[in-house]
Amino acid sequence: MKLDSNITAVITGGASGLGEATARALAAKGVKVGIFDLNEERGEAVAKELGGAFAKVNVTSEEDVDAGFAKIREALGQERILVNCAGTGNAIKTASRDKNSGEIKHFPLDAFNMIIQINLVGTFRCIAKSAAGMMSLDPIDGERGAIVNTASVAAEDGQIGQAAYSASKGGVVGMTLPIARDLSKEFIRVNTILPGIFNTPLLAAAPENVKAALGAQVPNPARLGNPPEYASLALQMIENGYFNGEDVRLDGAIRMAPR
Template sequence: MMAVERGEASPKGSRKPSSQTSENAQKVLAAFIDRRKPYIWMLNAFGFERRVIVDVQGISAVISGGASGLGLSAARRLATRGVFVVLLDLPASRGEDMARELGAAARFVPGDVRDEAAVEEAVAAAAAVAPLRVAVACAGTATAHKTVGRNGPAPIDGFADTLTINVVGTFNLIRLAAAEMAKLDPVGGERGVVVATASIAAYDGQRGQAAYAAAKGGIVAMTLPVARDLAPLKIRMMTVAPGIFDTPILDGLTPAQVATLREQVPHPARLGAADEFAALVEHIVDNPMLNGETIRIDAAVRLGTK
């Protein structure tokens, strides 16, 4: 989240001395190197301007699927910035342990992301501590069935569950968190941001991934209309589509299967780290021009047929 403070503009048609240009370039470089600075220098049509980064310390966030994997990494990132994080995850998850690990900056709320009452409780828990300005939807599930396999047609219950948990659960968090954000006064020109988690399977679905690809594709498809819905409220909506990441979802695979997945990644030729996903979420929170779009974070991998 940023506010803009105008710097001195160059007179129209004039050029700044080379020493001034060098000085401005040094300011840009220094601001990017030293991330502790509360601003960055950016070049626009009129010269350089200083964009002040609004400190997120003292706000709260709700993160579904926050007890493990991508969600937990996002929670850790935000907590280190002074954000109070509410981890919403299933009762059987390690949410209580993870909240205890994060300390006073976190609380665990058990519940199913499809359950309106559970999500409302998580939103209320966050808002009771500090203004809720961030929501990150990481809860999801995957199932693998060919449309017609050796045992006949794919089970419809598995298909429906995958869509409900991923699509309905994500939208449930977005709508309830955004309704709470709408009550707040804008800071730096905005009230908050919601971030959803899709997958490159939304674009490169493999055999057996009809349900998962449809679910993640649904999240990608809702991103722009939700952003447009929330724009008058000064709330942003973004989606991240991770590639092959080292998360608990790979725990069911053999080492050989994981190695096969790793070999598909061009560069860097490895599995993604959950903290790299979290770093992108953190940047989305900080950058007010990111809205209504899905960002792939996949090291240039494009999934094959199988």
């Protein structure tokens, strides 16, 4: 897909981190950028800077997602690109024993379901609604649209306490090929990135020595990933018309240890 001012993109979680970097990379190519995020102040600021549009969207809400797509499409036109970066995580063992009292607890199912709803169902909700919109467009050079999802290396190397997070990201990986096949006759491509340890707002408050220790676990280069590196791969997945149905790790060759 040729990236220029004739193209509109929607980036979920686009107000910070991987999503913001992708929004900036797309805008640098002339693409009209629409941002979904819960952080209204930051989202409005980034969208204004990029000459795009912002919608406050909780991806677990059908109403929010519908209203968000409607707002962006009215402002910028029907999107041909969707990049799903909205997501979160938690760290809770499946079952555990309190070190002091010996009390046995299990993973609260509400907390498990919340992660699934945001990371997996929220991603699918945005894919389905965006793809339906893309199908209304005429193909350009044999393409109607391109979708990029964000999973995690935890989909394959889940650590202690990551049952919910790994399940949600594993689901994103698992649905990539079927969705690409579902949309193949409509000329819409679907790919997923599995980032490793990236220097995103999730780590912003961590001390520098902690960041350095995390980066040292990466074989090569021995550092944290930078959001523009994610954005670079996302753009390659969008621009390369033969890139479809793939799940690609972007992790400096790390394989996560149990903890």
